[in-house]
Amino acid sequence: MSTEAATVADLAQQAIAPERVDPGEVYAIASGDGVRIVDTDAYAETPRHASATRIVTDARSFVTYVNRHRRPGTEVFAHTPSSAVVAVIDSHEGTDQANGWQKHRLTLGLEHTKAWLAWTALDLGQNPKAWLDQQQFAEFIEERALDVVEPDHARLIELATKFEATTKVEFGSAVRLDNGEVKFEYSETVGPRKGNKGAIDLPKELKLGLRPYIGGPIYWVVAALRYRIRAEGLVLGIALQRPEAILEAAFADIVTEIRDGAEPNEKDKSPGHPGIGDVPIFYGKP
Structure with a gap:
């Protein structure tokens, strides 16, 4: 033209x-x-098809959303390695039934609590360089004392205080006692009490009460205490016992809560909620 x-x-x-x-x-x-x-x-006033990608951070919110928008084809996928749960609200209904557009999805994006992040950051199993000097160890123990179930709070604060007060000493030996604790013998190197000897008993391990995921349940976690006597002084660290197993158990319990719901918990004041009922849950990715 x-x-x-x-x-x-x-x-x-x-x-x-x-x-x-x-x-x-x-x-x-x-x-x-x-x-x-x-x-x-x-x-148009409303779209022909629902299309949304939403993210929630706890099981209760996930269940509430699914129950509000669920359709005949709604299905849920749980992927343990990535700790992710995805609901495809408008998925296919099944053989000889209506097909879904699969454009409406909800993801449970679990987030770790500050307590879990604090302890795992110092886990020698995950971070072999996470050794602390006496002052750093004492400050950490004081800061996270409420996470520790055993030994009791008074013993823990006493331990932190001793480590803070003995930063200018020379550690001569460490003896493992019958109860599993370690006795550190030291002699003071400065001040009017130079030459005086003393000892610090270090517990074999700490029993922690940690909530791996925000909004999830609390688990007992064992943190074994480690030490090294170096030329520059005593350094200490922690080694969490099988933290990956704790995460797998926590994720499995969250998936169970999504399916079956949860009863109100008087201990931590968490409200109860129903589950998603007959919405199928598949282990894998959509």
């Missing part, structure tokens, strides 16, 4: 009076290249 003819065609199209269209409908319009599809769904 010549430039002059194209101009005439454009002027002719502009001369056509505007017409009202129905919002939400799909139109086929003739154009110079054939037929063009125009979808006016964006102008």
